[in-house]
Amino acid sequence: MTVLIKGAGVAGLAAAFELNRRGIAVEVVDAAETIGAGASTYAGGMLAPFCEREAADEAVLRLGLSSADWWEQALPGEVIRRGTLVVAAGRDSRELDRFAARTRGHEWVGGNRIAELEPDLAGRFDRALFFREEAHLDPRKAMAGLYAALLGRGVRFHLGRGDEPTKTRYTAVVECTGAAAIASTPGLRGVRGEMLFLETSEISLSRPVRLLHPRHPLYVVPREDHRFMIGATMIETDDEGPITARSLMELLNAAYAVHPAFGEARLVETGVGIRPAFADNLPRVLEREEGFAIAGMYRHGFLLAPAMARQVAERLCAEAAAAELNPSLRQEAIQ
């Protein structure tokens, strides 16, 4: 049994890894020359199921709880488990109460504790919510890590190929094509996300910081080399054009509100990704003629890819087991 994974974004790589780990041969194909060429590369990489529960369905929390463990097991050392700090400017401090009422897994922390957790934020906020159990990772490093691990196990990648490898060699296909599936998948729509990278050595943070704001909520995720990922807008369109001036201003204003040092930072990259989403903003494993599709990851690619990969792997393994027991089924699967 060999399974073809279409799409080398976070969902495709996670699915390939999960299947490979279960002893199923996989190959990965992507129209782009590189892995992670879609929205995954602009992800925040926050493994924050508790915070996401503020606006997301309970299913996101349930499916996302074991995400950090999956990533840690797949890529030892890549997951940073320092929690999430949620702050608000003084006049928006009631937003914190609202956020606390909608979420769990947090504790209230005062000014002194904030200073212990993030010394550079000392004196800037009177109180905050600390989500101790949450984690984060660097999406680009994580995808490169999965890629390397899969190559190391002999998995073949067909990158940048216009034509896909001949189908007959594969028992099943798993489509993980992200926004590219929007046109062909009923109910799937694009939600535009804009982000940017700031670089400054004047401030350091050790965990994602979310700034609550009635109009422009934002998160700052620290990366290596003094870089900070600032994100992300949520706009109901599948337009992939460059970041708008308004979004850039709003994101920068909000970053400046977290710490004025961001005002002197270098703007080293901006990015726009289209997140595929269903009407309920929850991902699905869809049955396809040739196998399955993982679709509608929305803003939860890194958080929920492990759970979706596991679901696909379990279903494929169940089919493979059935084929072992029943040769006629097996014949059907090969054709």
Next chain:
Amino acid sequence: MLELYGTRITSRLLLGTARYPSPAVLADAVRRSGSEIVTVSLRRETAGGKNGGAFFELIRELGVRVLPNTAGCHSVSEAVLTAKMAREVFSTNWIKLEIIGHHDTLQPDVFGLVEAARILTGEDFEVFPYTTDDLVVAERLVDAGCQVLMPWCAPIGSAMGPQNLPALRAMRAHFPGVPLIVDAGIGRPSHAAAVMELGYDAVLLNTAVAGAADPGSMAAAFAAAIEAGNAAYRAGMLEPRDMAIPSTPVIGKAVFS
């Protein structure tokens, strides 16, 4: 029955479509609100893109009348342009006209509002102006051809509820024949009931429902409050008195008054 530019509607709750956790939650809220009119922000949702396609399609699928708005516009020309785009996208002459005059309070720019209203009514738009409770501005809007007025009761999204009941009362008294819709500032169902008890014709909400922990249930709660406030206004409420009046006649003495 309420008539807005010749269109009869039953529900007195108009619902905004922004800031819901998901389109599915929005659809549930619209359904449970009983709303027949939803507002849609053209500018922010499309971000100048080729289409807000999928989202607008979801809005159309709600099966209710769409009142596009010019939210996020800061000038007359921007608002007029947005209104024209909205007419194309949603095939409607209705436009909720909103011109922001102050970045922080999102207070309407009433001068630009009157000017834009005049331009748009001249181009056969049916304008729903988002305004303050200022009577003179309201007069000018009616002069400009507006047949509906939408005063705020508090700043947008503030959830503060009616901040100036006497002004809202005066507006109702001053414009007995013009449909008045309170737009912006409502936080909870009691706020909506309070303005309906003043004789307002309808209420437009967004954040109070979208930002609730359970938007669908909150939409239903608002619908009930608005209906109660309207029914109470029609039934004729007692005015407060300074003295107590027994509700049960004193035994042995007939009460004829």
